[in-house]
Structures are given as structure tokens and as C-alpha cells.
Amino acid sequence: MTGGWIRFLAAAGLLLLGLFFEVLAVFGANRFKKALNRIHAAAMGDTLGILFVSLGLMVMRGFSMDSLKLFLVILFFWLASPVSGHMIARLEAMTNQNLGEIAVIRMEKEDREKAAGSGRPGGGDESLPDAAETGPEEKGKSGSGKGRKGAEK
Amino acid sequence: MSRLKENYENSRYRRFMRWMNGEVDLLDGVTDVRIPEETEPAPAGHGAAGPVSSADKRRAALEARRKESEEIFGPEIWPQAASGEPIFDRRLTVFRGVYSVMSVILCAVIIWVFLWTTVHLPPFGGADNPANNEVPRRYIESGLAETGAVNFVTGMILDYRAFDTFGESCVLFIASCCVLVLLRIDPVDEHSRARVRKQQENDRVFEPKNDVILQKAAFILVPLILIFGIYIVLNGHLSPGGGFSGGAVLGSGLILYLNAFGFQKTERFFTEKVYRRVTLCALTFYCLAKSYSFFTGANHLESGIPLGTPGAILSSGLILPLNICVGLVVMCTMYAFYTLFRKGGM
Amino acid sequence: MIGQAYHYLLLGAMILLGVLIIVSIIRSVLGPGISDRVIAVNMIGTIIIMLIAILSLYRNESYLVDVCLIYAMISFLSVVVLCKVYTGVYLQRKNMKANLEAVEDNLQHQEEEVIVVEAEGQPEQKEEEAVR
Incomplete structure (x- = not known):
């Protein structure tokens, strides 16, 4: 060769x-x-x-x-x-109506401690989707929350 | 009088005429930016239930907009249009008929002329084309020797035909002046109508601003883009490039800076005064430099500007400064167009 | 022999990229929603840059790579501007307001209370609007 x-x-x-x-x-x-x-x-x-x-x-x-x-x-x-x-992802999150079909993973510290009881390490299991929060309301909140967070800094 | 069919308003012809006169928007509801269908329940400002169908909403919006424009600009020319009834004026009807027929005929004639011309064109690059006469031969053979530019396209547009390029730069300047005249929103005083109108035109209030990721990326990328633009401008006589393309890249670098950091930070170094001074100085310098060349050339004098060695940066006489002037004008024009269309001012 | 091999390789690559561009154009027309179209346009830009780079090698003309670089910058800028403008239009049509800090970044610091002219029966809103 x-x-x-x-x-x-x-x-x-x-x-x-x-x-x-x-x-x-x-x-x-x-x-x-x-x-x-x-x-x-x-x-x-x-x-x-x-x-x-x-x-x-x-x-x-x-x-x-x-x-x-x-x-x-x-x-x-x-x-x-x-x-x-x-930027495209931000556009999508702000303007899409049906974004709430994606499960939102969100675990507050109190919820985590409440759910797991005692003896759970800090960075615990975060793979449980919070099924009650999917829907258009969460979409609205998450959309404007992202907007607010992005605009604050 | 002809016989009118039943349901005449929904026939194809009437639907087409409604679309052509702008009463119906075909893209309404299928546009990309979708607004949520459910609005808040009817507020306390209006007593009765709010408009229910989209057609009613549209009519209400048109009515409101017409009222606003009447406040600002005065009553309309056709007072019959205020009531929404169709206007039965004989002159208008005749004119519309004649206009449709004439427009179709004109389009057909233009299409036929273009097709016939294209069929009879000589083959591309043929040796005995009318375009290959002694003028391009002179440019190609003695371009390098007379202008000193390796890229003899730039030598042609900035040395042999520099006057035409001057006209093009002036056209850019005139275009941005016209856009300034048409789109500019004057500084607002106590007058309430203009203030209302200005506030409605200001759609930048709702944009997301201060995106941190974009700012960090622009911090690195804008210098890169500006340096590349300067490289293209300065290398006009050595490689393809020159003032126009380099100016476009410089303008896009400025627009990126503006998008990332906002108008206030950009106005620290680029205001209307800067724009005016830069374009005027660039065009005046171009004019003076080329006047010197015309003067010395017409009187068979030797212009004292050295041609240098071809292939070096500092060569080919006046082409490098003229490239810089053209690049500055193009950069200012692109930035001016962007801010005029976004903000109505600079 | 090697020249022939290069020729066919580059030609095949260019044809494949052309087909991908057509597919992306179809996606930019079809895509149900503005983000899909912006994604498709961005991808068309990327594929075109690859195409021009391969073309510059195929034709052995070295100045086309400058075009690649310029096009990369312009397509990035176009995506940024499109996203900003569409988000602004959407939020404006929904009568939402961005954060006030962000608003005052672009306007001067002269606060007035202006009553928005009612367009479609929405409630009267008071806005802090800066006036030049």
C-alpha cells in the first residue's frame, strides 16, 4: 500500500x-x-x-x-x-402549547424527605416523574419560569 | 342585470376576490406562531360577553384599529367604508375590470419576451460572444500590470470602473436614508396619539433579553467575526472578497453583538452620529481619491501612488483604501437596516 | 487511479448531501410548529457548509473555504435573530410581559403610566413604558 x-x-x-x-x-x-x-x-x-x-x-x-x-x-x-x-430549545419551551406531555422531574427537598422517610442520602433518587404536575399549567409555569430566570441574570 | 346564484358570497370567485382585497387572511389560524385558543374569561371592562367566534374577533380588531388610525391620521377617504358596506362606485368597478385584464396581458407579454430571449442567447463562454470583445481582453491581459491587483475582478471594479462602484456605495447610503425617512419614529413629546402609536410599535418589550449563554458565546464569537470581516476587506485585491462581502460580515458581527447585549450597550459606541460621520467620511474620501485619479489620468500625468509588488498586502495603489471605505459603508448600512426595522431609530 | 477514486468519492458525497438537503426542505415546509422549521433551516445551513467544503476540494479552488466560514457565521446569526423575534411576537400576542428588569435594559429610565388602548376587550393594563 x-x-x-x-x-x-x-x-x-x-x-x-x-x-x-x-x-x-x-x-x-x-x-x-x-x-x-x-x-x-x-x-x-x-x-x-x-x-x-x-x-x-x-x-x-x-x-x-x-x-x-x-x-x-x-x-x-x-x-x-x-x-x-x-436558543431553539428556549423558543420551543416558550411557545409550545403541548409541552406538558413531557414528564417534569422535580423533587423538592421536603417532598423527598417526606417520601423517603429517614436515612436517605442527599442526592437521592430523582427518576420519579411527578405525574400530577404535567399539563398545561405546568407548561405555563415552566415556560415563564425559564423566561424569568433567563431574563433576570 | 345577470342572474345571481344562491349562496353567491361563498362561490369560488367571491372567495378569491375577498382574498385579493385583503378581507380574508388565508394564513389566519395556521400560522406558525400559535396563540392559545382559550383566553381569560370576559373582564369587567366590557359588559356583554366578549366576541365568541374568530370572525367576530377579527372584525372587532379591525374596527378598533380603524378607530385608532382615524384618531391619529384623520377620517378616511372613503366614508362609506366606515359602515362596512361594499362601495358601489362605477369608476372603481370599471377600473378593477380593466386592471385585471391588463395585468394578465402584461404578465403574459413579459413571460413570452423572457423565454424567447433565453432561447436565442449564445452559448456560455463561447469565443465569439458579443461580450468577449476587446474590453475584457484588455482587462485580462493588462489588468495585473496596470492595476497591480492579483484578483483582477477587484482591479476592475475598483480601478477601471471605480465610478460605478462609487454609485453603488451611494445607492446603499440613499437606501438607508429612505428607510430612515419611512420607518423612523420621531422622539415623542407630550402628544398622546403619537405616544400610543409608538408604544404599539414597540414590540421589543416582549422579547427575552439577557440570555447568559448567548452573552458568553457572543463574548468569544463577535471578535472572531469582526476580525474575519476585516480580513476579507483587506484581502480584496488578493483573493475573492473585497469591500462588499467584508462589510456584510462586519455588519452581521455588529448585529450579533446587538442581539446578545441589547441596544443600550451597543449605543455606547454606535449611535446615529457615528453612523452619519462614518458613512459621510467614507464616501467623501472615496470621491476625493477617485477625483485625484481622474484628474491625473485625464491630463496624462503620472499619479504618484505606487503600485507595489503584486501579491503583497500594500500593493495596487488606491484599491486598499477604497476597499476599506466601501466596507465601512456596507457595514453601517446593514446595521442601520437592522435597527431601523427593529426599533424605528438608531 | 487515485484521482479517479477521489473524484467518485467526492461526487457521491455531494449527491448524498444534496438528497439530505431536499429532505430537510420538506421538513421545513411540513414541520408542525415554528421550532421544527427553525431546526430544519439550521440543518440546511450546516449541510450546505459541508457541501461547499467538499466542492472546493472537488474543483481544487481554494477560495471557496472562505465562503464556508462566512456562511457558518451568517447561519448562526440567523437562528439567533429568528428565535428572538418569534418569541417576542408570541409573547406579545399573548399579552404577556417579560421581566421588568429586562425591559428597562433596552429603554431609557423614564417611567410613565400609559393605558394600553383596548384592542380586543382585554382588561386595561398599566405599563411602565419609557419614552424617548
Whole structure:
């Protein structure tokens, strides 16, 4: 195997891996039903997809100015796309009517102690959904609560 | 008189005419921003039960808006419209008929002319096209030697055809002046009508502000974007780029700063005074520099500006300062458009 | 031989990304809700950046990578502005108010009581509104 073929195989492998993640991201964004789940899938394409595709292209190019610019693209994306995911999630939480179908996990300290009795460690079992609080009221509260918290700081 | 069908108002023609005259909004209820259907129960301000159907609500909203605009702007031109009845004016009917027919004919003529022209165009890049005469040959062959710019597209637009680029920068300036005239909300005095109108236009009250994550990210990203914009502006004569694209990137960096930190922090360094001074100075410098070039060129004098070695940053004579001027004008214009459309002022 | 291999690899990658863009466009039209559309538009931007990078290698023209970087910045900015504006529009239509501290951040500190003109029979609200 000459050096040219090794470089080709490495670059092709990275490129195909990146494309695989991108296909997964688009597939996931189309198959999920809720917008918050779709953000998960889209974020995977934004970070891993760009990373592997750009790495593959950098291997193809070698050391040059273009590889540096592609590296800057990766850097910018890894800084910026989580922020855009956060903004979209905030938009969703503030404007969606049916958000209450997602179970809200919330355990106050008093409830925890009341529920568990004595001898429970501090960071206890937080996987019990509070079924009574799902619904439009909680959605309204959580939405405006997020808005208030975000606006306070 | 023709025979009217039963249920004429719901026929396809009447529905189409209602949509065309703006009485019906097809997107009402299917827009993206969905408002919750259940509102609070009827408040104490109005005695009877509130409007029940969406059509009634819409009519009430239209009525209220018409009342407000009548307060501010005076009575309407068509007083019959106040009662909601259709206006039976003969001139209007004839005009509407003629207008429909003429518009269809005009569209058909324009479409036919475009298609016929496109079919008869010469092939792209053919050697004997009318566009490949001696002018592009001169640009391509002696562009590098005469202008000193490696990217001879920039050499063409900022050296051979610099006057046209000056016109384009002026067009940007005039466009933002026009938007300023149309959209600006003047500083409000004690007058109550303008205050009411200004308050209704102010939709930024309801936006989420001071998002910490966005602020931290913008703290890192805005310098990066601005540096990249400056790089594109300065490298106009070496690689594709130049004043226009670099100015767009600089403007978008400023808009990101504005979105993350709010208007007050941005107005610490970019007010209307700054905008005015920067655009005027940039355009005046462009004008003076190119006037010098015209003067020396027309009188067959040697312009004293050195061309430098092609490929270096400080080369190609006046192209670098002119790129900076154009970049500044474009940046200010993009920022001005954004704030004018958002806030009605700068 | 290697050149041919690169050619076909890059061409196949570009075709696949084109198909993904079409699927995302369909999602941006269909998506029941504003967030789905914004997600789709963001993803279209990302896929286009990958496409331009691969194109610059395919054509061996090195200046297209600058376009990638610019487009990344512009698409990030567009998502931020869209989210802000849509949230503002929604909250305005619901007649909710953001936190007063946040309101005064953008307006000057001149407090007046203004009575909102009744548009649809909502109760009269008193607002602290700053006036320029």
C-alpha cells in the first residue's frame, strides 16, 4: 500500500463517517415527533458531522491554508451551534402549547424527605416523574419560569 | 342585470376576490406562531360577553384599529367604508375590470419576451460572444500590470470602473436614508396619539433579553467575526472578497453583538452620529481619491501612488483604501437596516 | 487511479448531501410548529457548509473555504435573530410581559403610566413604558 492509498483510505473513512452521522441526524430530525427530541438529532449533525467531514477533507488536503480555514470552521461550529440549539430549545419551551406531555422531574427537598422517610442520602433518587404536575399549567409555569430566570441574570 | 346564484358570497370567485382585497387572511389560524385558543374569561371592562367566534374577533380588531388610525391620521377617504358596506362606485368597478385584464396581458407579454430571449442567447463562454470583445481582453491581459491587483475582478471594479462602484456605495447610503425617512419614529413629546402609536410599535418589550449563554458565546464569537470581516476587506485585491462581502460580515458581527447585549450597550459606541460621520467620511474620501485619479489620468500625468509588488498586502495603489471605505459603508448600512426595522431609530 | 477514486468519492458525497438537503426542505415546509422549521433551516445551513467544503476540494479552488466560514457565521446569526423575534411576537400576542428588569435594559429610565388602548376587550393594563 503506497502512501497515496493510505491517505485516500483514511480520508474516505473519515468522510464516510461524517456523512453517516449527518444521515443519522437528518433521519432522526424527521422521525421524532417532538421538537425537543429533534434538537437532539440535529445537534449531532451539527457537531460530529462537521467534525469528521472536515477532518477527512483536511487529510485530503494536507498542511495548507485551506486546512487551517477548515479547522477554523470546526472551531466556530463547536462554539456556535450549541448556542443556537439552546436558543431553539428556549423558543420551543416558550411557545409550545403541548409541552406538558413531557414528564417534569422535580423533587423538592421536603417532598423527598417526606417520601423517603429517614436515612436517605442527599442526592437521592430523582427518576420519579411527578405525574400530577404535567399539563398545561405546568407548561405555563415552566415556560415563564425559564423566561424569568433567563431574563433576570 | 345577470342572474345571481344562491349562496353567491361563498362561490369560488367571491372567495378569491375577498382574498385579493385583503378581507380574508388565508394564513389566519395556521400560522406558525400559535396563540392559545382559550383566553381569560370576559373582564369587567366590557359588559356583554366578549366576541365568541374568530370572525367576530377579527372584525372587532379591525374596527378598533380603524378607530385608532382615524384618531391619529384623520377620517378616511372613503366614508362609506366606515359602515362596512361594499362601495358601489362605477369608476372603481370599471377600473378593477380593466386592471385585471391588463395585468394578465402584461404578465403574459413579459413571460413570452423572457423565454424567447433565453432561447436565442449564445452559448456560455463561447469565443465569439458579443461580450468577449476587446474590453475584457484588455482587462485580462493588462489588468495585473496596470492595476497591480492579483484578483483582477477587484482591479476592475475598483480601478477601471471605480465610478460605478462609487454609485453603488451611494445607492446603499440613499437606501438607508429612505428607510430612515419611512420607518423612523420621531422622539415623542407630550402628544398622546403619537405616544400610543409608538408604544404599539414597540414590540421589543416582549422579547427575552439577557440570555447568559448567548452573552458568553457572543463574548468569544463577535471578535472572531469582526476580525474575519476585516480580513476579507483587506484581502480584496488578493483573493475573492473585497469591500462588499467584508462589510456584510462586519455588519452581521455588529448585529450579533446587538442581539446578545441589547441596544443600550451597543449605543455606547454606535449611535446615529457615528453612523452619519462614518458613512459621510467614507464616501467623501472615496470621491476625493477617485477625483485625484481622474484628474491625473485625464491630463496624462503620472499619479504618484505606487503600485507595489503584486501579491503583497500594500500593493495596487488606491484599491486598499477604497476597499476599506466601501466596507465601512456596507457595514453601517446593514446595521442601520437592522435597527431601523427593529426599533424605528438608531 | 487515485484521482479517479477521489473524484467518485467526492461526487457521491455531494449527491448524498444534496438528497439530505431536499429532505430537510420538506421538513421545513411540513414541520408542525415554528421550532421544527427553525431546526430544519439550521440543518440546511450546516449541510450546505459541508457541501461547499467538499466542492472546493472537488474543483481544487481554494477560495471557496472562505465562503464556508462566512456562511457558518451568517447561519448562526440567523437562528439567533429568528428565535428572538418569534418569541417576542408570541409573547406579545399573548399579552404577556417579560421581566421588568429586562425591559428597562433596552429603554431609557423614564417611567410613565400609559393605558394600553383596548384592542380586543382585554382588561386595561398599566405599563411602565419609557419614552424617548
